[in-house]
Amino acid sequence: MALLNTDATNSSQYSLGCDHYRRKCKLVSPCCKNNYICRFCHDEGENHALDRPNITQVECLVCNKMQPFSQTCANCGIIFGNYFCEKCKLFGDEDLGMYHCEGCGLCRVGGRDKFFHCDICELCLPTDIKTTHKVS
Structure with a gap:
C-alpha cells in the first residue's frame, strides 16, 4: 500500500490500495473479522473466501476510522473510491x-x-x- 500525496483531502490526489485495486479503505471481513483492501487479498491470506455480500464495515486508510460500509469516510470525508457499488461491496479508483x-x-x-x-x-x-x- 502506498500513499502518494498526504496533504490533500480530495479523492483523486491519494493513491492507496493493493496490487489488485486502488481504493482508500479496507473491507472488514464478516467471517474472520480481519481487514483487507480487497477480496483477492483476503482470499490469498485466509483459508476461506471473503463473504463479500455480508460486509458491513470498512476501515478508512487515510484516518483509520472503523465505520459502517459507505462510499465516504464519516470522519475525514475522503471518498473511498470513484466507483462504488453498494450491492457488490466494491470500490475502485481506476477508470x-x-x-x-x-x-x-x-x-x-x-x-x-x-x-x-x-x-x-x-x-x-x-x-x-x-x-x-x-x-x-
Whole structure:
C-alpha cells in the first residue's frame, strides 16, 4: 500500500490500495473479522473466501476510522473510491469503466456503453455483436 500525496483531502490526489485495486479503505471481513483492501487479498491470506455480500464495515486508510460500509469516510470525508457499488461491496479508483449489471448480478469492467446483457445467455456481450448475436 502506498500513499502518494498526504496533504490533500480530495479523492483523486491519494493513491492507496493493493496490487489488485486502488481504493482508500479496507473491507472488514464478516467471517474472520480481519481487514483487507480487497477480496483477492483476503482470499490469498485466509483459508476461506471473503463473504463479500455480508460486509458491513470498512476501515478508512487515510484516518483509520472503523465505520459502517459507505462510499465516504464519516470522519475525514475522503471518498473511498470513484466507483462504488453498494450491492457488490466494491470500490475502485481506476477508470476501468466499471458498472453493475443487474442481469448478471455483479460489477463488470469495460463500460456499460460497450456491453449489453443477454437474458437468454445470462451474460454480458460486446455491443458490436448485438445485431448478429443469435440465440438458439
